[in-house]
Amino acid sequence: MxxxxxxxxxxxxxxxxxxxxxxxxQAELLSFNGCGMSVMEMSHRSKEFEGIIKTAEADLRELMGIPANYKVMFLQGGASLHFAMEAMNFRPAGASADYIVTGAWSKAAIKEAAKLGTTNVVFNGEAEKFNRLPAAGELNFDPKAAYVHICHNETIHGVEFKSEPVLPAGVPLFCDMSSDFVSQPIDVTKYAMIYAGAQKNAGPAGVVIAIVRDDMLERVPANLPTMLDYKVMAEKESLYNTPPCWSIYMCGLVFQWLKELGGLEAMYKIDQQKAKMIYDVIDKSGGYYRGHAVPESRSIMNIPFRLASEELEDLFVKESKKADLIGLKGHRSVGGLRASLYNAVPLESVKALADFMVEFQKKNG
Amino acid sequence: MxxxxxxxxxxxxxxxxxxxxxxxxQAELLSFNGCGMSVMEMSHRSKEFEGIIKTAEADLRELMGIPANYKVMFLQGGASLHFAMEAMNFRPAGASADYIVTGAWSKAAIKEAAKLGTTNVVFNGEAEKFNRLPAAGELNFDPKAAYVHICHNETIHGVEFKSEPVLPAGVPLFCDMSSDFVSQPIDVTKYAMIYAGAQKNAGPAGVVIAIVRDDMLERVPANLPTMLDYKVMAEKESLYNTPPCWSIYMCGLVFQWLKELGGLEAMYKIDQQKAKMIYDVIDKSGGYYRGHAVPESRSIMNIPFRLASEELEDLFVKESKKADLIGLKGHRSVGGLRASLYNAVPLESVKALADFMVEFQKKNG
Ligand SMILES: Cc1ncc(COP(=O)(O)O)c(C=O)c1O
Ligand SMILES: Cc1ncc(COP(=O)(O)O)c(C=O)c1O
Ligand SMILES: [Mg+2]
Ligand SMILES: [Mg+2]
Ligand SMILES: [Mg+2]
Ligand SMILES: [Mg+2]
Known part of the structure; x- marks a missing residue:
């Protein structure tokens, strides 16, 4: 240690x-596995790197139970680029795509898709400040939609799907899973596409993991810019051009760590326990802390909450920093406070935050 | 050490x-500058990361002498994505763009541009196996071209521009400088756009540095996918979405190293000296080693060369590996051998290679 x-x-x-x-x-930064080079210095076509990317993929397949008829890719551009790419690749000319808009990130996704063609808003939680998921009865799907897009966990608004929405027969489900990827077991077969920016649960920034069912790749139109073409990326096994090698390597190490820890079932238990510690403080605070999301829609990863005034919130940020609790300021678009309790945040840290919150209320209640 | x-x-x-x-x-991997977090763990909107990206930009501006009317961006997608982006952003609807095709990488660039609109081949060295740069008289520019694209250094074919081609008045010069970026002083004012994948001279894979003159940004059409829009990227100072933080950090460290070494003039002297060591062995080998490029077009970064037979080349690769000389196999598209002598390859390594080549010829001549 x-x-x-x-x-x-x-x-x-x-x-x-x-x-x-x-x-x-850190230990192998100057020489990976005794090869005399850093991972940052090796050819992406070397045997060493092939081992790294293939092992990362195999470990992820094992962790998530990804069936053989899905491709796994390690790509660039951030989830934000894939908002545009999913529409470019998988919404045929003239067709429309359905979006369930539950927060800032599904809103950002539909914005990109709308630039490039037709979209349909199946649900929009904005009037309620994105504080909840839709009920099944609220979803008016287009039975001819090219796909339905959801954001599995809204990082800013803290609402997280507990199960997949039931879609009209034959309509594929696409999912931006950036902020709760590998935090819980997922039935991958319910999805035609899952993608996630790595920088929450899977690794550092700079790589997007895309999981795409083979039949979707048949939709890819001819003549897309090569780097925006999932079919090429799949055929070239993420090595059409130079991939973000270091970020992929780090994801691989995280997948190994998850396996050692017992996989996604084990991780999920810990994540639920961590989230409960903070929600309990909120719920027992008598309204001193006010969670943004309604209880049934609460995220186990991101907990946005507010205090009675902005002054108090500023004080909370200031005092928490002094106690080495970092990153608790809410997203600049919504203000308030937010605790992100991703896989790698240790129980001790969550305990420290829970204790701090209780103490803070005592002092400033 | x-x-x-x-x-x-x-x-x-x-x-x-x-x-x-x-x-x-390595030393600061667990805690950058005593902040208690790895660079991989910090918010891209934190003060710490702002310091990292702003310092990297300032150091690069100083090293290259980038004027104030150019934006410097740290983006994703590899140079391959920017092949498409330069055309999308800077070739107005209906206009044509000129390409000087001197090797595999300018050929790849025009392929992407041609998918999206009109291109014009000003020179094509393919019939001569891309072994030389064009002479001024061979260049039949379109005086109305939206831009002229060059690849400053062809990584696979080993030809490198020694000076900028002289273009018709008002036509902007765009340059893929991926493989000789920051290896030499460049008069940035001769270019309207320079971009480079970092993974040769500037840092690890996963970040592209784009230097764009302000007036070009006025050409950007409305409604591009946001991540493909240089204007948005420039306005948001590379932070529209999560940037590849670690790769940017590493580039910043490389720029500091270049400054300490004396800047690009000093680096260029060393790089020229290194290249001369290998070209001298080739030229004195009596045809045993055959350089791919004609002498006037030779790259100081990438030296592709051949031996009399593929068997001998295979032996060269095998024996060189035994001597811990790594990466000398030529690109799979052209075969043969290639020595890449980027900035970070130390003189001692180049000396070791030169000695090995002389010995190899003695033994197998
Ligand atoms: C759920 C979700 N989707 C998409 C994004 C955008 O990701 P990127 O910054 O990698 O483009 C984020 C970023 O925070 C996110 O939380
Ligand atoms: C000159 C040049 N341009 C473009 C590229 C493509 O870069 P990337 O792999 O980052 O897309 C390369 C890669 O080797 C290159 O050498
Ligand atoms: Mg977020
Ligand atoms: Mg993380
Ligand atoms: Mg190359
Ligand atoms: Mg390098």
Missing amino acids: TSVKRVHNFNAGPSAMPLSVLEKA | TSVKRVHNFNAGPSAMPLSVLEKA
Whole structure:
């Protein structure tokens, strides 16, 4: 274990990484596996790197139970680029795509898709400040939609799907899973596409993991810019051009860590326990802390909450920083406070935050 | 200095990084500047990361002498994505763009541009196996071209521009400088756009540095996918979405290393000296080693060369690996051998290669 001083990291992304993963990366930074080069210095076509990317993929397939008829890709551009790419690749000319808009990130996704063609808003939670998921009865799907897009966990508004919406027969489900990827078991077969920016649960920024069912790739139109063409990326196994090697390597180390920890069932239990610690403080605060999301829609990853005034919120941020609790300021678009409790945030950190919240209320209640 | 065994790294990209840079990254991997977080764990909107990206930009501006009317951006997608983006952003509807095709990479660039609109081949060296640059008289520019694209250094074919082609008045010069970026002083004012994948001279894979003159940004059409819109990227100072933080940090360390070394004039002297060591062995080998490029077009970064037979080339690769000389196999598209002598490849490594080549000829001549 390191003797370096580390803080309690509640950043929303990029965010905490497992200490043991960082230590491994540090130990082999000058020479990966005795090869005499850093991972940053090796050819992406070398045997060493092939081992890294293939192992990362195999471990992810095992963790998530990804069937053989899905491709797994490690790509660039951030989830934001894939908002545009999913529409370019998978919404045929003239067709429309359905979007369930539950927060800032599904709103950003439909914005990109609307630039390029027809979209349909199946649900929009904005009038209620994105504080809840839709009920099944509220969803008026287009039975001819090219796909339905959801954001599995809204990082800013803190609402998270507990199960997949039931779609009209034959309509594929697409999912931006950036902020709760590998936090819980998922039935991948319910999705035709899952993608996630790595920088929350899977690794550092700079890589997007895309999981695409084979039949979707038949939709890809001819003549897309090569780097925006999922079919080429799949055929070239993420190596059409130089991939973000270091970020992929780090994801691989995180997947190994998850396997050692017992996989996604085990991770999920811990994540639920961590989230409960903070929601309990909120719920027992007698309204002093006010969670943004309604209880049934609450995220186990991101907990946005408010205090009675902005002054009090500013004080909370200031005092929490002094206690080495970092990243608790809410997203600039909504204000308030937010605790992100990603996989790599240790129980001790969550305990420290819960204790701090209780103390803060006592002092400033 | 490290006691870890390191090899002589002649990879074409990703490629060698300065040892002192890697050591610094290693030392602060668990806690950047005492902040208690890795660079991989910090918010891209934090003060710490703002310092990292702003310092990297300022250092690059100083190194290259980038005027104030150019934006500097740190983006994703690899240079391959920017092949498409330059055409999308800067070739107005209906206009044509000129391409000087001197090797595999300018050929790849025009392929992307041609998918999206009109292109014009000003010169094509393919019939001569891309072994030389064009003479001024061979260039039949379109005086109305939206821009002229060049690849400053063809990584695979080893030809490198020594000076900028003279264009018709008012036509802007665009340049893919991926493989000789920051290897030499450049008069940035001769270019309207320069971009480079970092993974040769500037840092690890996963970040593209784009330098764009302000007036070009006025050409950007409305309604591009946001991540493909240079105007948005410039306005948001590379932080529209989560940037590849670690790769940017590493580039910043490389820029600091270049400044300490004396800047691009000093680097250029060393790079010229290194290239001369290998070209001298080739030229004195009596035809045993045959350089691909004609002498006037030779690259100081990438030296592709051949032996009399593929068997001998295979033996060269095998024996060189035994001597810890790594990455000397030529690109799979052209075969043969290639030595990449990027900034971070130390003189000692180049000396080791030169000695090996002389010995190899003696033994197998
Ligand atoms: C759920 C979700 N989707 C998409 C994004 C955008 O990701 P990126 O910054 O990698 O483009 C984010 C970023 O925070 C996110 O939380
Ligand atoms: C000159 C040049 N341009 C473009 C590229 C493509 O870069 P990327 O792999 O980052 O897309 C390369 C890669 O080797 C290159 O050498
Ligand atoms: Mg993280
Ligand atoms: Mg967010
Ligand atoms: Mg390099
Ligand atoms: Mg190359």
